[in-house]
Amino acid sequence: MAELTTLARPYAKAAFAYARDHSDLASWATQLETLALVSEYGKAKEIVASPGVTPADQATALIEVCGEELSEKVKNFVQLLADNKRLALLPEVFTLFDALKSAQEQAVNVELTTAYELDDASQQKLADALSAKLERKVKVSAAIDQQLLAGAVIKAGDLVIDGSMRGRLEKLAKAINS
Incomplete structure (x- = not known):
């Protein structure tokens, strides 16, 4: 690659x-x-x-x-x-x-993966929050992965925010096993 x-x-x-x-x-x-x-x-x-x-x-x-x-x-x-x-x-x-x-447009493509489909207002609210946090225009592409159980996973370039229930359970399992 x-x-x-x-x-x-x-x-x-x-x-x-x-x-x-x-x-x-x-x-x-x-x-x-x-x-x-x-x-x-x-x-x-x-x-x-x-x-x-x-x-x-x-x-x-x-x-x-x-x-x-x-x-x-x-x-x-x-x-x-x-x-x-x-x-x-x-x-x-x-x-x-x-x-x-x-980079030229000071924009970032964000992949939003949720357990369930979000309405347009929720996606826009999330995009606005990310835009303020990243100080860039945000272009959101949404996907659904029911294995997340609840929450969302946000990928923006190298930044990954895992706010999914599956991610939290995996972290808990690691903490218990260590």
Whole structure:
């Protein structure tokens, strides 16, 4: 994984610098996300991974699947990745690009996992509290994991706040056993 990150970093930085300089971060992020998702599934994944398919054909296939979703500049970026045999890095390029975009916007993506679905007002209240605590804009993506029993687990970058009942029970069990 570290090797993929190392290989993808220069491409992500170059794409980010271009998009930032042309005030087009949101569009590039959307297009790279689309490419990353397409490149990981089905026939597109087979084509990208196939050594028997030329880089030009790999790029053309990806571009055709994405259709009108891609701008000419992003199509050129895909061709550059294909020419350097780096199309398989698209998911990692998107991840790094998104991290750079969040840092630029002073935003953080937060993964909120709860035992039960939260209403929009509760999610917004939590997002506002986290935004004040982290001093950044917060983008919340919610998921449900009934194994948590109750409470929530919040992940924001390297920060993990485990306020779940399962987490508390595990801590209690460790304390009793030590």
